[in-house]
Amino acid sequence: MSGETLLCWASVNHGTSVLTGALEALAERGHSIERVLLLVQEEREAPEDLPQHLQIETMALPVADPTDHAALYLTLRAKLLPQLSALEEPLHVNVSPGTPAMHAVWLVLAAGGAFPPGTRLWSSQRPDPGAPARISPVEFAPTTWLSALRADLAQTPEQAAYDPDALSADRRAALDRLARYALVPGVPLLILGERGVGKTRVVESLVAKLKGGRHVVTLSCGHLRGEGVEALLFGRVAATNDKVSAVGRGLLHEADGGILFLDEVQDLPRDTQRILLLALQGGVRRWRRLGETEHQEAQFDLVCASNLPIDELEKTLDPDFFDRIAHLQVELPPLRDCPADLQADWGRVWREIGFPGDPPWSPTLERALTEARLPRNIRDLQRLAAIIVSTRPDGPWNVSLQRQALEEWRAVGAPPPGDFGIGTRKQRLHWFQTRLALWxxxxxxxxxxAASELACNESTLRVDAKSKFPFEN
Known part of the structure; x- marks a missing residue:
């Protein structure tokens, strides 16, 4: 093998001897290490007394207490793992340099499938300075639902998906609940969340994997227009020359053995809701195709999604249909409530779109994303990524281009920071009126x-929406 990477902490007590010994021992085992990612607690230059052919990179991970398991875990999750997600060459981790707490964290990350597929853990020893270096593989690979899920998701890297072990407490709680609910057979699952929060990708990636890799048949109810909705769902038959032939099997048939996903379920016609309700009774789904008297049968799980708050959704849907689909509810929090996951979200969006190079990241970009309201969630990140690429098609993303891209991004649809804007009371009220009209x-x-719902004049909303924020640059 060639082009392999070694990851480890810098040894405080033994200098570079631990690293050079590990490199020698790995070479004897046939591993050609060309890149070393050296973790340090404080910023410092890479050691000079290492083989010249190596590409040495140091990464400072400030950890106040190297014996604090939780602090080590969260620091590595937030700072290190995003850097490894796009790694193409084989990765080796030497767990020996560092504290016992660090050893435990390496094992937990490996067991949870957090490293790139194929990563190997090693333990290096040199009994005394004159003895030859030794290295042994660390055989610690318990299968957890987290590692199995990550392994499945790694098979389709072009499809961006939330990390199931999220850093933000709100997202982690939602995904933990999702993992439990998705394993309940036969009971519909309702996923709530704002537009652009990633409900569809959660269903087509995480939920599908949690349910054993089942196929997903998706119906976007917001696109349904006019007649034909029931034929699309249930199928229909036609009689010609005394023969009955199936004209369309319907989505319920296509979902047999898999998942039927009704996105934007609030837009499903009420008459269709009542008919679908009958098909959802019992473990085996039974319905009639249009033009047919015999029942069809299939087995599938139903997942629904909506961007409406639960109280509005309950008012919108048929009461019996709502009761049937709302037993198990998961609300995905908006990106602005998950700041610890923003860098990982940004990296996944960048790679999913297929833009070249590593996703740019800087304190300025981090601050801009953290302060923004991100009303369109992932779609706001996609728009920013497109703007960034347009500003630097052939060169590095320097500070000037960074500011230019962020100014363009903020100019369209990105409100100022804070729930009520910034500035004086008058300015904040002005901001709120404009955002309310657009919302x-x-x-x-x-x-x-919108005017009817807010009990105001339509022209008032139009004027509010066209106003500029007086405190924006």
Whole structure:
């Protein structure tokens, strides 16, 4: 093998001897290490007394107490793992340099499948300075649901998905609940969350994997128009020359053995909800195709998603249909409530789109994303990524281009930081009126519907929406 990477902490007590010994021992085992990622507690230059052919990179991970398991785990999750996600060459981790707490964290990360597929853990020893270096593989590979899920997700890296072991408490709680609920057979699962929060990708990646890799048949109910909805779902038959032939099998048939995913379920016509409700009774789904008297049968799990709050969704759906699909509810938090996961989200968006190179990251970008409201969630990250690429098609992303990209990004649709803007009371009220007008139009579809819902004049909302924030640069 060639082009392999070795990851380890810098040894405090033994200098570079631990590292050089590990490199020698790995070479004897046939591993050609060309890159070393050396972790240090404080910023410092890479050691000079190492083989010249090596590419040495130091990464400072400030940990106040190297015996604190939780602090070590969270620091590595937040700072190190995003750097490894795009690694293509084989990765080796020498667990020996560091504290016993660090050894435990390496094992936990490996058991949870946090490292790139194929990563190997090693333990190096040199009994005394004159003895030859030795290295042994660390055989610690218990299968956990987390490691199995990550291994499955790694098979489709082009599909961005949330890390199931999220850093933010809100997202971690939601995904833990999702993992439990997805394993309940036959009971519908309802996923709630704002537009762009990633409900579809959660269903098509995490939920599908948790349910054993089942196929997903998706129906976007917001695109349903006019007649044909029931034929699309249930199928239909036609009689010609005294013969009955199937014209369309329907999505319920296609979902047999898998998952039927009704996205934007609030837009499903009420008549269709009532008919679908009958098909959802019992473990085996039974329904009639249009134009047929015999029942069809299939087995599938139902997952629904909506961007409406639960109280609004309950008012919108048929009461019996809502009761049937709402037993198990998971609400995905918006990105602005998960700041610890923003860097990982940004990296996944960048790689999913297929932009060249590593995703850019800097304190300025981190601050901009943390302070932004991100009303469109992942779609805001996608738009920023596209703007960044347009500013540096052939060169490095320097500070000037960074500012240019962020200014363009903020100019369209990204409100100022804070729930009520910034500035004086008058300015904050102005900000709120503008955001309310834009939100109402987006939520209810038309200015007329928005004005009716807010009990105000339509022209008032239009004027508010066109106003500029007086405190924006």
């Amino acid at each position: 109402a139009k987006e939520r209810y579809g038309t200015w007329e519907a």
